Amino acid sequence: MVSLFFLKGHGERPMKLSRQRFSHYALGSVVTLAVALGIGTTNAFSQSSTTIKVDGSSTVYPISEAMAEEFMKQNSGTQVTVGVSGTGGGFKKFCAGETDISNASRPIKKSEIEACKAKGIEYTEIEIGKDALSVVVSTKNTWLTDITIAELKKLWEPDAEKKIMKWNEVNPKWPDTKIALYGPGTDSGTFDYFTAAIVGVEDFSRADYTATEDDNIIAQGVSKDENALGYFGYAYYVENNKILRTVKVNGVEPSETTVNNGAYHPLARSLYIYVKKSSLSSNPKVKAFVEFNLKNARRIVPDIGYVALPESRYTAALKNL
């Protein structure tokens, strides 16, 4: 500052003004330094005890969001945060000990079990509901009401690429019209599950279809084309049931009954939450939250567009906590 006065000289007016403004900002950077120093001295994890950290699958996210919201209405001192890292990304954080609960749209994989073991993370697996992967066509489509697993495989397997281009090539009874396919992109857990269940090998799919991470685009695309077919989670069908129609797979329609009695096989997938055992035992709030999940699943899970398990399954899980 001393040097500033020293150099002031003639100091044209506009110059002086901006110099004043400048020193304001110089002050700002001093504050930054002070803050940076302050961080080191303050207690880093003052809030971790009252925060329940949930992360993982984007499919399970709406369930956790609803549970967290309702749980916090009743337990005002507790904060629940929910992230969307995908099932795999969620397990990475979970097995590094960074989260209390990991959402998953498939069971934990061997490699992930080992990663958790290596870090000494023990967990409880809880099935929270089911999602029926739905094969949908436009309501304009009049002829495709039933499809077999074999036909779906013929339609979606990698060998179909550039070969199976017309519907009558899948089934001679179907019309001689061009096939338009819509499906989730390769990063999606839905894609993993569908390919494993239909083609037989995870992530094996034909690539010449409209792939998108936004399931709403699938709904829009399929609805406008009577020769289009797509697949996604049941919730997206429910929201679009005026413009879309589900196709029976091996003669079975997706519904709560067919999903729970196992008839809608293999496209019904389980949704899980994985809870860290040490959080369950050391943090009563985590336990309360998991119990809240199980007690309210029958009400909340269908509300979101998924299929709830029978009451007995939830009470059994409650007992095993």
Place this chain on the structure above:
Amino acid sequence: MAKSFTQPDDRAQPPVFLASLSQRKTLGGLFQLLAWLATVLAIVILAWLLLDVARQGWSRLDWQFLTSFPSRRAAQAGIVASLTGTFWIMIIVALVSFPVAVGAALYLEEFARDSWFSRLIEININNLAGVPSIIYGLLGLTVFVRIMEPITGGRSLLAGALTLALLILPIIIVATREALRAVPDSIRMAGLAMGGSRWQVVWAHVLPAAFSGILTGMILALSRAIGETAPLIALGALAFVPFTPGCSKEFPYFNPGDIVRCPGDLLHSAFTVMPIQIFNWIGRPQKAFHDNAAAGIIVLMAMLLLMNGGAILLRNRSQGARGKS
């Protein structure tokens, strides 16, 4: 014209002279029309997008929406958590990136000699400005979230802000250097001739003269940071955060003083930002959430316009000042 493009040998020769004036004028007019169409096309597409968003989101945009936390019911959901998250991120990004970027630019422009070292830095900074933002996210995840966890507190506001600060540093450095270069050398010469040291000349004359240019670059860089989603998702920013960072837990939930009152709580807090909230809503099956997303986009656009407007205002002011002196 087509001829000269197809025959590469012709390139070095001057363009063919058209004797007919009316033909030349038609050509000129045609080019002007094309240029005009290009502009109009860009504006029409933008306007169409904006109108579409406004039509969908306008009815949702009310006080409740601005002051509510996220909810599973679209009609009760709001953006207060992501809005304050965005405010805080912007403040901290500005506080961190400003001194570093201006310092680096000053060094390169005013102090560094033309050596292999300074040239290496220059090339790297220019390259960094073009690195995809997701890469910064992965870098932030490793450095700020994992390695520096004792300081940043993991997936915290601070880690997010530092990552975004890194992302926009090259942009601010380049802008600052441009602003410094625009300061006439005669000012430096005069300062040095008066016996001032290099530092005194820079501090008292060069920086104030370049300041509005620097600020413009800074604001434009912040406008870029405000819309970034990818690096924060890579970092693991959360989607459902039912509280705001800092220690203002009552309405209006945002108090700039928190940075002094409770820096630890604030900087280590979990957070979410507007683009993540919007992204999350768009992916939902229910149409009501899409309306929320549209309303969120309007708020984000308004913030962006305010910031860019501020940048333009500052630039005009500096040009006016220069004109008078």
